[in-house]
Amino acid sequence: MKKDKDFLSQIPDWEKDYKESSENEILFDKKDWKSASAKFTEHDLKIFGCAVMEDWETPYMEDLAKVACSNGGVVLELGFGMGISAKFIQKEKIDKHIIIEANKEVVKKAISFSEKAKHKTEVLEGFWEDVIEKIPDESLDGILFDTYPLTDKELYQNHFNFFAFAFKKLKKGGVFTYYSDEINTFGDVHIVKLKEVGFKTENIKSRLCTVNPPVDCEYWKTNTILTPIIIK
Ligand SMILES: C[S@@+](CC[C@H](N)C(=O)[O-])C[C@H]1O[C@@H](n2cnc3c(N)ncnc32)[C@H](O)[C@@H]1O
DSSP: OOOOHHHHTTSOGGGHHHHHOOSOSOOSOGGGTTTSOEEEOSSEEEETTEEEEEGGGHHHHHHHHHHHTTTOSEEEEEOOTTSHHHHHHHHSOOSEEEEEEOOHHHHHHHHHHHHHOSSEEEEEESOHHHHGGGSOTTOEEEEEEOOOOOSGGGTTTTTGGGHHHHHHHEEEEEEEEEOOOOSSSOOHHHHHHHHHTTOOGGGEEEEEEEOOOOTTOSSOOSSEEEEEEEEO
8 A cells, every 4th residue: 555655644653564564454355344243352342353442442432422522412423333432422411322333243232222322322334434424414513433444545544534524414513523543633634634624723623631551552552642622
């Protein structure tokens, strides 16, 4: 895969091997993700052997949920995973929670979660790319985006493809947050891409969340992670 300079500038130092290698990292086919077996333990979720979600992210999920629910109303969550952020969303004062999830086994968990949820909850099954248009434009008060890269082209940038849809689906004044993959500030590429789809510089804010990943965590090795707060 061709990795350009702008893209590489946002990859953290601990991913040096990735920067230097031109080999593909993702060894499964995106189309097989939906039916792949989801291996849950008390502390993590693996699909195709990949660390899709780990519970040290709990404080970060809580922070993202607080941001996404800060206007109340209808909140869209993309990527159910272990349902950690979903639980925090349900603790907030909202009218409706919509969940988009692609993996069939994870969808089952999301449906059973929705049946017991405090607030009205709807689960849309499929890749967000295929189901997002089921949601009317300018209908959402908040969005929490936390999916997982399913092709090499999406590595470290699976959120960028969603930005235009975030802008389109949010009401004016609606709030967008996402798993940023950033340690303490937005890399320039985030700002460029957010502005390209219509978000204004003065409405692109963030705060830092403190996390405590285990030393052997493969994908995060520091004690902060950036929580985006983007208002339409
Ligand atoms: C990091 S986990 C989400 C973690 C979740 N926020 C939590 O608190 O447990 C990512 C989830 O996104 C799903 N996913 C990945 N790519 C997707 C896509 N394109 N559309 C919908 N769901 C996707 C995965 O199957 C996985 O369940």
